[in-house]
Amino acid sequence: MIDKRHRNKALLVAGCFFMEMLDGTIVTTAAPRMARSLHVDSAAIGLVITSFLITLATLIPLSGWLTQRWGVRPVFLGAIAVFTLSSLGCAISTTLPVLIAMRVLQGLGGAMMVPVGRLIVLTGTEKSDLMRLMAYIVWPGLMAPVVAPLVGGFITTYASWPWLFLINIPLGVVAFAIAWRIVDATPLETPSPLDRIGLVLTCAGLGALTYAAHLFSDTDISWTFATATVLASIGLLAAAARHLLRTEAPLVNIRVLRIPTLRASVTGGSLFWLVVGAGPFLLPLLFQNVFGWSAVKSGAVVLFIFVGNIGIKPATTPLLNRFGFRPVLIASTLVMTATTAAISLISADTSIILIAVLVLLSGIARSVALTAFSTVAFSDVAPQEMRDANSISATSYQVAAGLAIGVSTVALRAGGPLGRFLPGRPDAGTAYTVAFLMLALLSLGVTATALRMHPDAGADVRRKRSPVPASLPSSVRR
Incomplete structure (x- = not known):
């Protein structure tokens, strides 16, 4: 049974993760209004998103050393405070340079907030509890890119763009208050030289x-x-x-990648994050620009990704306990490949029910696979190596999430020329067909990573598992 205090820490980190991921994508919807308000070109607003993502990606590796120097509690509380106060700074910014500076500060807070929070959860966690705790942390990252366009559209329609950032204030204050109560101080270590x-x-x-x-x-x-x-x-x-x-x-001991399960999670999980991040970006474009759907209809169908993410959550841990990481990852990534390939074939005449089912299944697949990758990453990591493993895992996933839209855009642009090689006459939807097929191939590559895992990978974190023969060396059992 998971300790209540430990579960609350995982839920706290999940809430912080949601804030961070939401802020990375919600600005896109409000770009035209922000541009008019700040008297700049709409294209310049892209820097508001990019500055945040770059800061996140670049500073996560530093989080491990900072926790050695100052301790996890001060760094985590400081990160929440910086993220919250910089959100207020974003909301009251009147020029683009000031807004970008505030977004850099937000990225600084986010780069410390989630990785350090996750380290707090991982430290002292029994291997048998790791799966359920990681499931709590993963789902907000899946939910935020899906709901961000809806939330952003609602705010910009009925309020003004500063409220995109003001909603972080009460969330940040609550998170800080909870963290102050439940996150314990840990003995300081003698930090290695930076x-x-x-x-x-x-x-x-x-x-x-x-x-x-x-x-x-x-x-x-x-x-x-x-x-x-x-x-x-x-x-x-x-x-x-x-x-x-x-x-x-x-700065980060990348030698920990010798651990097969961590290495498989970093490589396969990062590739899978590219596919996961591409869907919520490409689907609304396809539905609105090609099918001619309204933003409301498009958003309602894309929301089925979120329904799949949440709906499968209660079954994710039992599935992993019953079948193991390798079979579940193979099955879930194959489902993701199949649904992505099927979405490449839909048209405006396709039944909306069928489209919703495909989107729902893709949401289920991404939820199961990312929970499995995020958990198996730490299944064989020793406590003294957890800080480095956490930094590497967090960095790789954040970079992949930041690359997802760029990869989607390149795939979409390549879809035009490559579409001439497909059967039939090219039309407005051909580029999307090629883009989704390319993503399906990428997902299939993730399946290949899962196939290379040992059948008993992650056995130590499963509650119900088959006995591992004593004759097998520990390096093979990993």
């Missing part, structure tokens, strides 16, 4: 990669500059990996 070279290389590489995603999603793209940014980010990240492997006290 790895400044690793910090610069890692943050610069992650920042460049996230900015490249913004460049590729821009309507007025410079392919030369965007490609150069991608190549620069790859070079910086390669240099960072080389440094982190060689230095005595690295």
Whole structure:
């Protein structure tokens, strides 16, 4: 039985995760009104989103060292305070530079808030309780990108854009009050010297990669500059990996990726986040721009992703306990592949009930798979390696979520030329057909990652599991 206090910590982190993910996507709906209010071009509002995502991605690796230096409780409380106060700063901003500066501060708070909160939950958690606690934390990340367009549309229709940020104030105050009561102080460790070279290389590489995603999603793209940014980010990240492997006290100990279950979660889970983030972005565009649906009708159908996410939650833990991580991941990623491929074939004449069923099934698949990936990541991690494993997992997932829209945009743009090779005559929906087929192939690649996992992967966190033969070495059982 999970301790009530520990469960409340997981729910608190889940609420913080929801705030962070909502803020990453909700601004898109209000971009035209924000542009008019700030007297800038609509395209410039993209920096309001990008500055937040870049700060998130670049500073998460620093969270582990900060908790060593100051302790998890002060860092977590400080992160909530910074996120909440910067939200107020965003709401009262009257110029674009000030708004972007406040968004950077928001990203700073978010980069510490969720990873450190998750570390609080993971620390001291029994392996048998890990699955249920991670299920609490994962679902807000699935829900926020789906409900953000609806919430953003409602706020901009019946209020004004500053309320996109003002809604964080009461949420942040409540989160801070709860955290103050239930998050305990932990003994301070002797921090290792800050790895400044690793910090610069890692943050610069992650920042460049996230900015490249913004460049590729821009309507007025410079392919030369965007490609150069991608190549620069790859070079910086390669240099960072080389440094982190060689230095005595690295910013993040990436040697923990030798653990097969963590490695499978980081690679497969990150790819899956790309597919998960693409759906809520592409589906409304398809429904409104090609099918001619209203925003309300489109939003109502896309909401079935959320219905699937929440509806399957009570069954996720029993499924993993009964069948194990590998079979569940294979099945759920295959369902995601099949539904994504099927969505590529729908048209304005397709029954709305069938479309809703496909969207619902995709929501179920993404919920099960991401819960499984997020849990199996820590199933074989030793307590002394949990901080590094958490930083790597959080960073990879956040970067993938930030890249999702850029990948979707590139797939959509490639859909035009590639659509000429499909049977039939190209039309307005052909680019979307190709984009969803490309995402289906990406999802199939995630299935290949799951197939390579050992059948007993994550056995230690399952409540009901088959005995593992003693003759098998621990490295194989992982």
